[in-house]
Amino acid sequence: MYGSGRGLRFFLGFLVVILVLFLVIVLIVRGGGSDSKKVQETKKTLMSYVDNPAVTVTQTVIGPVQASQNHDQATITVSNSSSVMTIYKGYDGSVVDSKSYPMNQTSFGEFLKALDRAGYTRGNTPEELKDDRGFCPLGSRYIFTISEGGNELQRYWATSCGGTRTYNGNLSLTRALFKNQVPDYYTMVNNANKNSGTVLSL
Structure with a gap:
């Protein structure tokens, strides 16, 4: 009886050791995969x-x-070769004015x-806020994007109303920086106002 009990304890101990080793291996493998995934998902x-x-x-x-x-809308698009401002009228994308200025890698x-x-890359986009239409309907909406070859990154x-937003950067500073990339910003806005007979809320 004593011998068989000792043998059973030895066998159970052996199983415990095997189980612990198996768990350690699984944790190492999963940990390595997780780190690899984190590296791949790191935002540029x-x-x-x-x-x-x-x-x-x-x-x-x-x-x-x-x-x-x-209705009015305007875009300022900046790359390492140019900055372009385009003013639109209506909802069909009719261009009122557009100007391009040279840019280089240093600037x-x-x-x-x-x-x-x-804080341009700070933000979050829950599913219910992916569509910005309808927010701040009596004010202005500001959309900030990064694109590569036509793909939105x-x-x-x-909005100018405050409250709900997905952009968590400094809004006033961000807007001022974009305006500063267009030497004729205010001239373009004033000319568009004269031509359209309305006041652009840009």
Whole structure:
């Protein structure tokens, strides 16, 4: 009896050791896979795009919800070769004015660094806030994107009404930085106002 009891304890101990070793191996494998996944999902920094000609950062300003002939929208798109401002009228994308200015990697790098410090990549987009339409209908919506070769890498938005938003960066600083990339910003807005007979809320 004593011998068989001792043998049973030895066998159970052996099983426990095997089980512990198996759990250790599983944890190591899973841990390695998790770290690898984290590395793959790490978001690029803005400065990593400075020498990529396919990357653009864009601010879109959408005016109040109103009659098509009074509705306005404007985009400022910046890359390492140019900054382009386009003003639209109505909901069908009719261009009122558009101007392009030369950019280089140095100036683009300064711009990206300033945007980075303004928190341009900070935000979150829960499913229910992916569609910004209808928010702040009597004010303006501001949409901030990063695109590469036509593929949208980031899209956050905020409004002039405050409250609900997905963009968590410094809104006023971000908007000012985009305006500063267009030397004729206010001239373009004033001319558009004269031509359309309305006041652009940009």
